[in-house]
Amino acid sequence: MFKPRYNPAMRPDRFRLAALFHPQKDVTYEQFSRYWLREHGKLFMSLDIVKKNLTKYEQLHLNPQLNTQLSTAMNSAQMPFWGMAIFEAESYDKIIEVLSHPDYIRVVFPDEAKILDRSKSQVIAGEFATIHGT
Template sequence: MARSQFRMTVLVKPKKGMSYEEFFDYWENMHAPLFSSMAIAKRNLRKYEQFNIDPEMTGVVRNKWGVGMGPVPPFAGIAQFEADTPEKILEIFDDEEYIKNVAPDGVNFVDRSAIQVVAGYYVTIFET
């Protein structure tokens, strides 16, 4: 199997006092358009996705798989950035527009102290 596109995955938690619903609404309707409007994001990324975690369904699945013991991870969402190379993604976070406009917006909805980041290559096993 060949490696496919490079992806950076960011696990995010709402800032203190913000419900999941408020978090999802802000993230999708305020932050995503701000991020997506940047020329460098349009130029460098193949895909930007948001994954909204459903705590109730996560509990159901964890119980079904026999991993229901222990707390459900505190994350509310996962952002995925896909590009041809790691450098294409990293360039975005050094961009002046990102630094000036997008990064500061994170304080409006994200607990920055709880962010987790992983990066690597996807391997597609099958696709229909």
């Protein structure tokens, strides 16, 4: 019987950073999701440094009902985050160059404050391996 070889490896050509966003206290989920997708995403993508350095930018908009069901089914705490941004680049340095660029600090950083609370948000970074799929 043929058994496929399982040989996972980290991708040396890609690096990801994920930011889990906690909403501002006076923002509804609908306001958060709509603004982040339609306004903030467009603003972020308008920066030349973003287009130059990132190979991918994705937004995950959490579904409150599904997350309630999931936390119940998994007997786990419900996450306080309403969104996750995933930044992908060829290196960690390229992502940091975006996040520390004067245009990002001047334009994007203040726009985030309209919908999210940075003090309650979290960021993780690392290499990744694709175990299944492309």
